[in-house]
Amino acid sequence: MDNSLRGRTVVVTGGTRGVGAGIAKAFVEAGAQVVACARRPPEVPVEGVEFSPLDLRDPPAVRAFFAALPRLDVLVNNAGGAPYRKLADADAERHARVIELNLLAPLTASLAAYEHLRRARGAVVMIGSVSGSRPSPGSAAYGAAKAGLDNLARSMAVEWAPEVRVNTLVVGMVRTELSHLHYGGEEGVDAVSRTVPLGRLATPADVGAAAVFLASDAAAYISGASLLVHGGGERPAFLDAATANKET
DSSP, X not given: OOOTTTTOEXXXXXXXXXXXXXXXXXXXXXXXXXXXXXXXXXXXXXXXXXXXXXXXXXXXXXXXXXXXXXXXXXXXXXXXXXXXXXXXXXXXXXXXXXXXXXXXXXXXXXXXXXXXXXXXXXXXXXXXXXXXXXXXXXXXXXXXXXHHHHHHHHHHHHHHTTTOEEEEEEEOOBOOXXXXXXXXXXXXXXXXXXXXXXXXXXXXXXXXXXXXXXXXGGGTTOOSOEEEESTTOOOOHHHHHOOSSOXX
């Protein structure tokens, strides 16, 4: 077992629920000291995780938060998300808020954490999305931001090497307490799960395990990489639409 994270300090943005809580829990189980920051405290606290209130869209507050930390070894930029919204149903300013949270906030946090991470020879893990590499109708601004986040991480990995490693988890569909907002009830979740080659949605623990790996010494020579955590991706639609090569 890799014990390289034991006693290390990890910050997980948006680490109070869903995927973020799963990531925070995984780092606790790896022996790290974990701080989760978000605007609101968790409804169900994760044992061993310290909560710190922080609006990640407030750069001065973000800089003050990281400056006050005595040490930082790993930053997980997880905070993000977006409601379902067609492009023409909102003005550009509203879509810009989505980009601000999903792209500019991770940049702000990473810059604020840089000196800590450089001294510790630490790591940044960006939580990206498959939405950044395929069309994302209903969440176009989110997809654009996640595409930018992946590119940002690759550039950051080059500029900050060799002191800081930077990688991205490209996450697919995850089953959380908010899954019904995206997929419907249990029937919808089951139907969507059948579109995934592995036959299920990811769990927050799946994403957490991958984040722990990228932050650990087991990934000491991995930087500027994008690790797909999507259960095999999506079956191409044309395979089901085609009338040739059907099994009988």
